[in-house]
Structures are given as structure tokens and as C-alpha cells.
Amino acid sequence: MRPPSVTAEPLEWLLFEQAGVLTWRQAVAGIGASAVRHRLAVGRWKRVCRGILVTEGGPLRPEQHWWLAVLAAGEDALLAGLAAGRAGGLRGCWRYGFVDVLVPHDRRCARLPRPLRPELPPIRVRRTRALPDADRQAGRPTRTAMARSLVDAAQWVRTDDEAQSVLAAGCQQRLTTPAELRAVLDRMPTVRRRRLMLTTLSDIAGGAAALSEIDFVRLCRRHGLPVPDLQERRTDAQGRRRYLDAYWRRWRLHVEVDGAHHMDAAQWAADLRRQNEVWIAGDRVLRFTAFDVRRRPDEVVAQVRAALQAAGWRS
Numbered sequence: 390m391r392p393p394s395v396t397a398e399p400l401e402w403l404l405f406e407q408a409g410v411l412t413w414r415q416a417v418a419g420i421g422a423s424a425v426r427h428r429l430a431v432g433r434w435k436r437v438c439r440g441i442l443v444t445e446g447g448p449l450r451p452e453q454h455w456w457l458a459v460l461a462a463g464e465d466a467l468l469a470g471l472a473a474g475r476a477g478g479l480r481g482c483w484r485y486g487f488v489d490v491l492v493p494h495d496r497r498c499a500r501l502p503r504p505l506r507p508e509l510p511p512i513r514v515r516r517t518r519a520l521p522d523a524d525r526q527a528g529r530p531t532r533t534a535m536a537r538s539l540v541d542a543a544q545w546v547r548t549d550d551e552a553q554s555v556l557a558a559g560c561q562q563r564l565t566t567p568a569e570l571r572a573v574l575d576r577m578p579t580v581r582r583r584r585l586m587l588t589t590l591s592d593i594a595g596g597a598a599a600l601s602e603i604d605f606v607r608l609c610r611r612h613g614l615p616v617p618d619l620q621e622r623r624t625d626a627q628g629r630r631r632y633l634d635a636y637w638r639r640w641r642l643h644v645e646v647d648g649a650h651h652m653d654a655a656q657w658a659a660d661l662r663r664q665n666e667v668w669i670a671g672d673r674v675l676r677f678t679a680f681d682v683r684r685r686p687d688e689v690v691a692q693v694r695a696a697l698q699a700a701g702w703r704s
């Protein structure tokens with residue numbers, strides 16, 4: 390939406406701030422009940438659920454879903470979990486079909502209205518006793534801070550892998566830090582998957598930037614292999630800064646774990662050039678897919694062990 394002019398009516402500014410979503414009460418306060426009913430009758434506005442109106446046509450945008458959830462949940466509600474993370478810039482795809490909203494544990498919350506349109510995601514209202522000011526983020530809509538959002542998302546997603554991936558993505562995208570996430574966990578001693586999160590944050594702080602790298606480090610530990618240095622920084626022939634996924638300096642062995650983005654033709658060509666530069670510099674290079682690390686761990690371990698032994702390592 391384009392921002393209104395400085396002389397615009399308060400309702401126009403409200404619609405701009407709330408992405409074209411508002412409550413019946415807000416609409417009536419702005420233009421009166423009869424004008425609201427007229428706009429609904431002629432189709433200029435539409436009712437998406439009881440008490441919530443949208444003033445734009447077409448499919449609802451993600452930010453409108455977020456406003457719908459917060460307004461429907463009522464006073465003191467905060468956008469939370471993955472929805473709050475995405476509102477703050479988190480990128481990634483996780484199989485999670487809810488828009489989560491946090492409310493204080495002692496606040497009475499009326500039963501949420503059922504959406505009148507089947508494509509709208511369901512809203513899940515969650516109560517919490519732990520919501521200090523440090524966990525609140527000023528924004529439109531109001532939401533939990535990024536670190537709190539990611540911790541909540543990690544405890545609410547379906548699988549442990551998705552939980553680790555959410556934390557790794559937030560740190561890799563520079564939206565938060567392991568220290569900030571640990572501070573949230575310190576305030577939430579009974580959070581679900583707390584031990585898994587703490588272990589994951591230790592790996593991220595050690596340099597792992599993706600779930601595949603976290604899995605690889607744990608594979609090395611489990612099979613008695615030395616733990617590699619992660620995200621080793623190099624400068625390529627063009628003077629650009631590059632990072633190696635896993636590197637053993639002592640034995641000059643480099644392991645690259647390829648995710649799905651490495652299947653892109655341009656990315657694949659860039660990977661080959663970088664691999665050639667590493668070989669030219671005198672290092673050994675092994676490459677595995679993330680699927681190999683997850684589903685064929687014995688083969689990965691056997692090849693890494695063989696490469697380390699060929700370089701002089703003795704278990």
C-alpha cells in the first residue's frame with residue numbers, strides 16, 4: 390500500500406498501518422456503522438471473519454494474515470513463532486500451517502471467530518507467563534522479538550530437524566545470535582526441546598551455518614573423527630571472500646556439504662570453480678549432499694576417515 394498524504398483522514402492512516410485490515414469497531418469509529426454496511430454491501434470491503442474486515446480485493450497477503458490473527462485475538466495479543474519471524478524478515482520454508490499469537494496467561498480470550506474463507510490459515514492462540522519487555526518487538530503488527538520468535542517456532546514446529554533449521558536460519562541470516570537465543574532459553578527453563586536447542590546453538594556458535602553442517606559435525610563426533618573447523622574463510626582468485634563448510638587445517642582436508650541450492654546450474658558452476666581453487670592450493674576436497682549426511686552416514690564417515698588417514702591422521 391502507498392502511504393497516504395499528510396492531510397489524509399485518521400482511518401486512511403490506520404488502514405495503511407494495518408495493511409488494509411481492521412476491526413468492525415475501528416471501522417465504525419472511523420466512518421459510522423451505516424457507511425461500513427454500505428461498503429460491505431457493494432463489495433468495496435469484505436468480511437473475512439466475525440468482527441474483522443478487509444478493505445482490499447484479491448487474495449490476502451501474508452501481512453494481512455498476520456493482522457487478522459492479532460486483531461482477532463484481541464487486546465495485548467502479539468504475533469509469535471514463525472509468523473513473527475517472517476514478519477521480521479526470516480526466509481525459509483517450513484511445514485507449519487498456523488499463525489501463532491501470544492497472549493498473557495491471565496487474560497480472558499474469547500473464542501476465535503471461524504474464518505469465512507477456507508484459504509485463510511488457522512489462528513492458534515497460546516498463553517504465556519514468560520513475556521518480559523526484552524521479548525517484545527515494536528512493529529506493525531506488534532510481535533515477539535526475533536530471538537523469542539525463533540525459540541517459540543523451534544518448540545512448535547513438527548520435527549526436531551525443522552526446529553534446528555529454524556535456529557540455524559535465523560543466525561545465518563544475521564537476524565539474531567546464539568547468545569540472544571540462549572538468553573531467551575535461560576528465561577524459559579521448561580520450554581519444549583530446550584536441550585536440543587542448546588546443543589544446536591553450541592554447534593552454531595562453533596561455526597555451523599546450516600542444518601546440514603550441524604548434522605555433519607555431530608556425525609564426526611559420534612564416530613570418533615576429529616571435529617573440523619567450520620566456515621573457514623578464504624579469498625578466491627578474484628579477491629572475493631569465501632567460506633569452506635568444514636576444514637581440517639592440520640590435514641588440509643576440506644568437506645563441502647551441498648544443499649538443494651547447489652543443484653542450480655550457476656551455483657554448481659561456481660562450486661566447481663571454488664573446488665578447483667582449493668585443489669590447486671594443495672588441499673584434499675570431499676563433497677557430499679545433505680541427503681548423504683542424513684541417510685548414508687556410514688559411507689560419509691568411511692570416506693572422511695580414509696581421507697584423514699591418507700593425510701596423516703591416526704585415530
